[in-house]
Amino acid sequence: MAPTSFPERLLKQWFPHTTTPFIANAPMLGFTDCRLAGAVTRAGGLGFIGGGFEFGPESTQLKNLDTRLTQARAELGTIASTRTLPLGIGFITFTPTGFEENAVAILEKHRVAAVWLSFPKSDADHQPLIEAIRKVQSKGHWDVKIFVQVGTVQAAKEALEQGVDVLVVQGVDAGGHQWAQGASLMSLLPEVRDLVANSARANEVAIMAAGGIVDGRGCVAALGLGADGIVMGTRFIATSECPAPLSMKESIIAATDGGVATVKTTRHDIFQSTDVFPRQYDGRAIIGISYNESQSGASDEDIIQRYNEAKEKGDDQRRTVWAGTGVGIIDKIVSVEELIKSIQQEANLAVARVMERI
Ligand SMILES: Cc1cc2nc3c(=O)[nH]c(=O)nc-3n(C[C@H](O)[C@H](O)[C@H](O)COP(=O)(O)O)c2cc1C
Known part of the structure; x- marks a missing residue:
């Protein structure tokens, strides 16, 4: 010591x-x-x-x-x-x-x-x-x-x-x-x-x-x-x-079991077309619709398109909620x-x- x-x-x-x-x-x-x-x-x-x-x-x-x-x-x-x-x-x-x-x-x-x-x-x-x-x-x-x-x-x-x-x-x-x-x-x-x-x-x-x-x-x-x-x-x-x-504040309040409710990955940036960080970094966010769709086999192209369409309509359900494991x-x-x-x-x-x- x-x-x-x-x-x-x-x-x-x-x-x-x-x-x-x-x-x-x-x-x-x-x-x-x-x-x-x-x-x-x-x-x-x-x-x-x-x-x-x-x-x-x-x-x-x-x-x-x-x-x-x-x-x-x-x-x-x-x-x-x-x-x-x-x-x-x-x-x-x-x-x-x-x-x-x-x-x-x-x-x-x-x-x-x-x-x-x-x-x-x-x-x-x-x-x-x-x-x-x-x-x-x-x-x-x-x-x-x-x-x-x-x-x-x-x-x-x-x-x-x-x-x-x-x-x-x-x-x-x-x-x-x-x-x-x-x-x-x-x-x-x-x-x-x-x-x-x-x-x-x-x-x-x-x-x-x-x-x-x-x-x-x-x-x-x-x-x-x-x-x-x-x-x-x-x-x-x-x-x-x-x-x-x-809506972001409410997602944080609603989430429980932070290590399960959030995930640390570069995927969040890929889905919202902000994948500009150098490769030694990723990000932790609440698991949302895009991540679940990706896990079920949807292509990145489809997810990005759905993300952009939702954003254009002012629907923020697909918004990335960056958050740590303390959310619970x-x-x-x-x-x-x-x-x-x-x-x-x-x-x-x-x-x-x-x-x-x-
Ligand atoms: C929504 C959000 C945005 C963040 N944006 C930045 C940023 O712009 N620059 C930065 O240095 N860190 C950023 N961070 C990371 C923080 O500096 C810090 O390391 C992190 O929030 C600490 O973990 P906690 O969220 O569990 O308190 C961000 C974190 C969150 C949750």
Whole structure:
């Protein structure tokens, strides 16, 4: 076992408005906006907005992001200092061209507190992006922390060497895209914690856990495995502030037995013609009509056609509901504030239960 000299409260130091345990929402592209992220920050967590994957000079995603961040600063009022906007932006990085020139300028302009990078074609591709952010940061007027989501120990090692501040360790219970080959948090997280603890950067890097966490019990388990804080995606979809359609929230609430109700595969992207992720990634979603038809022998062409026809008619029964195995535990839509408060309370109860047993 590695030495237990964990960095003391780095996250609290970096994000002073936050309460403990440290909770962030995942930057789920298309399902996160100022309202959701602002509510998470106001409730004592760190709110993230999905910033996109297109970084060209005419990128609509970047233009929208710019507008949203102006709106977010106005909405957050006094929580936002002139120096930092207490929100993070997540980017999908498998086509990084233009990131340095176009995305960094917007992040700097709004002085966002955190940048989150995920899903590069090769881990090495993050190096120039991180360097570009650090270069601007070194001018001294923008204090930003860099988060990189990793699903393997090798990816964590590379990100650590590239100088990240926060490793978001993503286990295979996670909803949405993830490493096709990986492990659950139960074994991945302690191995990454040991890696960090044995490195020269042990006292300057924080670890967050993502994948299957939906309540205080999962939160305490993740902290026990070596995390400094938690990230939730699926749980935040079923909140009143999340911009996801109601039908998606209802599917999450209705699902039980998460390991059976969801499946991790590249098929979800094939059915909805979004199979653009590099081959080391797949995605977990609720098993739906398209997947069942495919299992019964229907061809991809037929399924894609039926998907497109349904979409054109505004019928969302075939929509992919990206979700993690935690769906079985989620049974109602709550406000972000209620969710964060309840996790903090449940975490105390879970700790007391653990203490009784050891
Ligand atoms: C609907 C949905 C969309 C997601 N979109 C993104 C994304 O755009 N970028 C990203 O880095 N991760 C994305 N993820 C994965 C999350 O970062 C995170 O790893 C995951 O939500 C954690 O597992 P959980 O959903 O069980 O909480 C998404 C997850 C979901 C459920």
